[in-house]
Amino acid sequence: MKFLVSADDTGAAKEVVCVRGTDTSKQDGIKPKSIINYITEPTIGLDSRIIHLLNYNFQYVITSRLDGNVSIFTIPEEDEEENKYELLKNFKIDIDEEDRPISLQKIEKLDSILVAYESCKMFIIPLIDDKFEIEPIEIKLPKDIKNLHALTINPQFENILAVGGQEQDLKVLKFFDHKLNSTIFKKKDYESKFNVEVLYSAKNVKNDHLDMRVPIWITNILFLEGTQDQFNIITSTRYGQIRIYDTKHGKKPIKDYKICEKPILKMKFANEEKTELILTNTHNLIGKYSLNKIDDHGYKLHSASAGDIYIPTPKLLGKFTGGNTGATFGIQVYEDIIAVGGLDRYLRVFDLESREVLAKVYLGVEISSLLILDEEDIDEESTKRKRQEEDDEEEIWNQLKKNK
Amino acid sequence: MGTQSEALKNIKNKIRRQKVFSQIKHDKNKERHTLRKERAKEERANPELKDKRIVENIPDTIDSKRIYDETIGTEVEGKDEFDKYFTNLGKDPKILLTTNFNARNAAYEFADILMDFLPNVTFVKRKQGYQIPDMVQFCNNREYSTIIIINEDKKKVTGLTFINLPEGPTFYFSISSVTEGKKIAGHGKAQDFLPELVLNNFNSRLGKTIGRLFQSIFPHKPELQGRQVVTLHNQRDYIFFRRHRYIFRNEEKVGLQELGPQFTLKLRRFQKGIRGDIVWEHKPDMERDKKKFYL
DSSP: OEEEEEOTTTSSEEEEEOOTTBBTTSTTSBOOSEEEEEOOOSOOSGGGOEEEEEEETTTEEEEEETTSEEEEEEOOOTTOOSSTTOEEEEEEOOOOTTOOEEEEEEEGGGTEEEEEETTSOEEEEEOOTTTOOSOOEEEOOOTTOOSEEEEEEOSSSTTEEEEEEBTEEEEEEEOSOTTOOGGGGGSSGGGGGOOOEEEEEOOOOOOOTTOOOOOOBEEEEEEEEEETTEEEEEEEETTSEEEEEETTSOSSOSEEEEOOSSOEEEEEESSTTSOEEEEEESSSOEEEEEEEEEEEEEEEEEETTTEEEEEEEEEEEEEOOTTOOSOEEEEEEETTEEEEEETTOEEEEEETTTOOEEEEEEOSSOOSOEEEEEOSOHHHHHHHHHHHHHHHHHHHHHHHHHHO | OHHHHHHHHHOOOHHHHHHHHHHHHHHHHHHHHHHHHHHHHHHHHOHHHHHHHHHHOOOOOTTTTOOOOTTTTOOOOSOOTTHHHHHOTTOOOOEEEEEOTTOOHHHHHHHHHHHHHOSSEEEOOOOTTOOHHHHHHHHHHTTOOEEEEEEEETTEEEEEEEEETTTOOEEEEEEEEEEOGGGSTTOOOOOSOOOEEEEEOOOSHHHHHHHHHHHTTSOSSOOGGGOEEEEEEEETTEEEEEEEEEEEOSSSOEEEEEOOOEEEEEEEEEESTTTOSEEEEOOGGGGSSTTOOOO
């Protein structure tokens, strides 16, 4: 297995190569094959650490740093030894000191990436040919949008995105026409093609049993399957809630679940059918939740005036532990494994179904983002290949026999 | 031994059984003592034997049987939030000391004890309505480097919060076994010198961060003429605070006089930023494995 993990303390990124069963916490356990620092350009340090890593179709690794640098690196071939993760291009985006990147996503339709910041600055960077000559295109969001903490592009229709943040309820925006594709960057007036149009803005949930306003702080947004003009969206909040919106079904969420008391940090789909979620919070929770099985009495509140109040929660299918003590920021699900990393300086790899620890590697640096570059063990791959070759040989012999 | 205990079980009379058992114990003890006596005699005649025995016979302790921790002995990579203290050697720390609000007398007495050895410290009485973020903002405007908050509950000091400024991290320690200097037999009177600092056994990656926290509280240059030392000794995740005055009596002998106070800290929570995301939190089930230590 091969991973690229951001190293917060140093500002670089580490490439980790290990096999299933690796455990550095055991003295006689299997050690990782290699842990090497890469991506030390253009700047390095705690103040310019990597916040987001993006794997652009196994073609480029793209990093978004705290100080506004967005850089494009090559992904090395399997046996390549030299010039690994070579810097191809760096864009310095002018942001304030207190600003933070909130999102780094790809728009495959336009062969571009989108990078967004907390101050609602949003840029499209086209990755046309190998020269990357086009400067980042700033897209102005409507003025009433502020304090963003989450921004997600709809993977089905890439001209649609959803935003949300602190006291900023969910909004669905269209930022270019769906007919456009990457050829627009060959024309001169491409900047005028990006116009933001608000398609849907959500409304806060009802006041609680004490008639108090429920605060808003969206941390993650995910798109469920939808159509061109109807979207199903899941949001997570810093108040431990998960909400499901149907844009054809009113402005309020159709489902409002309470998961935990602690803020939810990251939310990812656990399977391709999008029926299971992986959630992490600011404590050591990494849990798998089902969106189909709902526990009606999952969360209990007691009120002196209203009595016991039961809030439904998605059923907890299991927790990923492996001795995790801190908040988890880096998380990726790939095929049947999940890799997580956070403040306790370990990279852990779990099996998605059984939740067994497949690998546990101490890295010595805090992790804010990670990528799974290769899910198969190197040894496994070679044995597989061998087996296949043997099969092929047998087939040839069989055919020869038949021909006789 | 097995057969002996089996034989003991077969004695049906309880009083006789107890008698036989105590006789067996007594005999064993006697045997041990005679062996020791003989060994001591031999070793008196030949002191090399004793040295050899001491070298060879190392008793197992919980500390020595500690579960393998890969973070011990690895190099610390990169920088952390304490880096400002270690790079800017011209600037000494400035501490704000306060309590929880509505604190009882115990908290103020403990604050008095702390102010005895904390350098460049200001005590501010906690007023209602000021939360930690407000205090942090107040302190950042006045170039403080650390906030220490004493936690008192039911007339006992129960905890200490350390906040490194300007941007964290935050540590919460529980506190126990507080003894003030006066109660220590043979104690000396502390003087107003900047102490030297001894940090013991902060070995793991988490321990190193805790070590850096305590380092960042004290100024870079101790006043050596005071001959005062503050020791923070970590053993099995308990951090023991002691303060001594030393004197070099001759080239071999050093005299120590305890100045007090004494207290014990235990890390309960370590958070990024100002009480932000958890990095490490003590959980009761961490105590289940007696040989697993985190600092």
